Amino acid sequence: MLPDRHHIESFLYREARLMDSHAYDEWFALWTDDALYWIPSNDDDFDPQRHVSIVYENKARIEDRITRLRSGVAYAQDPRSRVSRVIANVEIEAGENGEVTVYSTFNLTALRRSKMDTFAGRTIHKLRPDGESFKIAYKKVILINNDEVINNMTFLV
Amino acid sequence: MKSSRLAIDYNDLVKEDRIHGRVYTDPEIFEEEMEKVFYRGWVYVGHDSEIPNPGDFQLRKMGRQSVIMVRDEDGHVQLLLNRCTHRANAVCQVERGNTKKFRCAYHGWTFRTNGELLGVTYSDRYDESFRKEDFGLRKVPRMGIYRGFVFGSLSPVGITLDEHLGRPAKEQIDLFVDLSPVGELDVTAGVHKYGYRANWKFQIENSMDGYHPNFVHQTFFDNIKRRTGANITGVFASHSVCLSRDLGNGHALLDFRPYNKANGAGLRAALPTTPSGSAYRETMVARYGKERTEEILTSGGTHLLVFPNLVLIGVQIRVIRPIKIDETEVFLYPTRLKDAPEDINITRLRGHESFYGPAGGGATDDLEMFERNQMGLSAQVDPWLYLARGLHREYEDVDGSLVGQVTDEVTQRAIWKQWKKVMLQGTETPARRRANGAVRRAVQ
Numbered sequence: 001m002l003p004d005r006h007h008i009e010s011f012l013y014r015e016a017r018l019m020d021s022h023a024y025d026e027w028f029a030l031w032t033d034d035a036l037y038w039i040p041s042n043d044d045d046f047d048p049q050r051h052v053s054i055v056y057e058n059k060a061r062i063e064d065r066i067t068r069l070r071s072g073v074a075y076a077q078d079p080r081s082r083v084s085r086v087i088a089n090v091e092i093e094a095g096e097n098g099e100v101t102v103y104s105t106f107n108l109t110a111l112r113r114s115k116m117d118t119f120a121g122r123t124i125h126k127l128r129p130d131g132e133s134f135k136i137a138y139k140k141v142i143l144i145n146n147d148e149v150i151n152n153m154t155f156l157v
Numbered sequence: 158m159k160s161s162r163l164a165i166d167y168n169d170l171v172k173e174d175r176i177h178g179r180v181y182t183d184p185e186i187f188e189e190e191m192e193k194v195f196y197r198g199w200v201y202v203g204h205d206s207e208i209p210n211p212g213d214f215q216l217r218k219m220g221r222q223s224v225i226m227v228r229d230e231d232g233h234v235q236l237l238l239n240r241c242t243h244r245a246n247a248v249c250q251v252e253r254g255n256t257k258k259f260r261c262a263y264h265g266w267t268f269r270t271n272g273e274l275l276g277v278t279y280s281d282r283y284d285e286s287f288r289k290e291d292f293g294l295r296k297v298p299r300m301g302i303y304r305g306f307v308f309g310s311l312s313p314v315g316i317t318l319d320e321h322l323g324r325p326a327k328e329q330i331d332l333f334v335d336l337s338p339v340g341e342l343d344v345t346a347g348v349h350k351y352g353y354r355a356n357w358k359f360q361i362e363n364s365m366d367g368y369h370p371n372f373v374h375q376t377f378f379d380n381i382k383r384r385t386g387a388n389i390t391g392v393f394a395s396h397s398v399c400l401s402r403d404l405g406n407g408h409a410l411l412d413f414r415p416y417n418k419a420n421g422a423g424l425r426a427a428l429p430t431t432p433s434g435s436a437y438r439e440t441m442v443a444r445y446g447k448e449r450t451e452e453i454l455t456s457g458g459t460h461l462l463v464f465p466n467l468v469l470i471g472v473q474i475r476v477i478r479p480i481k482i483d484e485t486e487v488f489l490y491p492t493r494l495k496d497a498p499e500d501i502n503i504t505r506l507r508g509h510e511s512f513y514g515p516a517g518g519g520a521t522d523d524l525e526m527f528e529r530n531q532m533g534l535s536a537q538v539d540p541w542l543y544l545a546r547g548l549h550r551e552y553e554d555v556d557g558s559l560v561g562q563v564t565d566e567v568t569q570r571a572i573w574k575q576w577k578k579v580m581l582q583g584t585e586t587p588a589r590r591r592a593n594g595a596v597r598r599a600v601q
Contacts, residue, residue: 012285040518042347049503052347054514061511063404068376068518075373076521149352150515
């Protein structure tokens with residue numbers, strides 16, 4: 001039986017809201033201890049041990065990321081980007097032990113120093129049940145512009 | 158409106174201890190840089206390991222010109238201008254790939270991977286004066302390769318690549334490449350591409366700026382300290398034993414070897430903390446001998462600028478691509494060490510990602526500094542930027558290169574010295590006219 005769609009979508013929306021509002025600690029709390037966070041560079045899929053990624057992080061590296069962002073001296077986010085994203089086209093696949101794979105798309109607008117940038121792509125989440133909610137065990141973000149010049153993507157994606 | 162049609166005197170803009178802000182803001186200067194720095198001089202184009210097989214190609218830029226770096230059917234590297242000789246259509250549309258030939262879609266002309274014109278559609282409508290051999294894809298007039306690094310010059314005359322690089326820069330390239338037990342790089346691990354809205358020279362100067370890391374990259378060093386307990390900010394402090402070097406011809410080096418020597422060799426190679434560290438060291442010693450291996454591992458790569466557009470730092474080949482006076486792109490190619498243990502290459506890759514790329518935790522803060530620089534330049538009551546740090550204390554090393562402490566601006570002064578020299582070259586001198594003539598002859 002498929003898990004409740006409303007429940008899963010609510011989780012994705014909450015994650016989006018935390019990212020949009022730069023709620024670094026709350027966002028970090030969403031990850032499992034064995035988490036993997038992946039944003040490929042140049043292509044949508046490859047062996048990340050042989051090819052460079054924009055982000056390829058375990059939980060310790062994700063912690064580095066948010067520790068840095070909340071320090072107040074991560075200058076790429078000083079001033080902060082204003083970010084707004086829409087999550088849509090959610091598809092759900094049931095896995096083992098209640099784990100679900102969730103496919104979604106996003107459209108994100110970031111404003112910084114009077115310049116608006118648009119990012120878009122697909123996200124694959126592997127969500128693991130955690131009490132009443134989920135935790136993120138795996139997240140892969142496939143940017144449509146992953147082989148283009150990107151000036152600043154230091155906000156949460 | 159242009160303020161003046163008079164030639165710019167670069168002696169007025171670049172002094173020994175300061176530079177005028179106009180060098181970062183004047184579009185006329187940018188146009189002149191394209192011509193004098195990026196077309197007449199040697200620029201880095203790519204690495205030959207990026208095109209291992211016949212027909213492999215990479216689309217690159219020399220200044221603003223689109224150039225195909227391709228391995229031809231005979232296995233030779235070619236640099237071809239991406240422009241059909243008929244009506245200037247770009248013959249290559251994708252950034253990388255493999256092809257048997259380049260075909261212009263507009264009227265169907267085809268070219269071999271060595272540039273020769275292969276076929277002309279409906280060729281019966283040309284008379285006998287039309288010779289296919291006159292219409293091959295134009296080649297970059299001069300090409301040179303050192304340790305797989307492919308350089309080109311769009312001028313048919315000038316100093317050789319060997320003269321341009323010089324011995325000190327070549328020694329540093331060697332140290333970067335010889336981290337591989339077979340002395341070969343594998344540049345097939347993809348690329349980070351980022352950009353910023355400021356002048357291109359901020360990136361080359363900052364690449365060689367040993368004064369900024371403890372301030373701009375505090376978050377990076379804090380994370381290292383939090384995770385490992387190690388405080389490495391001493392490397393970039395004013396009491397550091399590390400050095401800044403002017404290697405001549407605009408090439409510059411931040412030299413961390415004194416620190417690495419004092420703190421154990423192989424710092425950057427992450428030895429022997431990786432599982433294969435000792436095996437790697439053994440193969441290195443077998444190939445290079447003990448002494449040279451220590452030298453290579455102590456260097457841990459390099460921190461080198463090859464003027465004007467190539468930087469080797471950590472594991473990466475960094476290429477600076479000027480777009481406009483206040484817009485720049487930077488491409489970073491992390492390298493793999495051929496025949497090194499896989500986990501060493503993986504460690505290098507992960508280390509690179511933690512600092513670099515558009516979402517990275519280090520270089521993105523540098524880009525912010527460059528944009529703040531460009532904003533600051535709008536305030537012009539005092540138009541000068543101050544470059545005198547350590548000027549009173551720099552000295553000549555035994556090899557003739559100028560040396561200072563790592564936070565000194567020896568490296569910045571090295572860049573500006575060369576930049577001024579290149580920019581002072583006449584715009585339409587007899588030599589220039591001869592060079593233009595030579596281009597025309599070369600294509601006839």
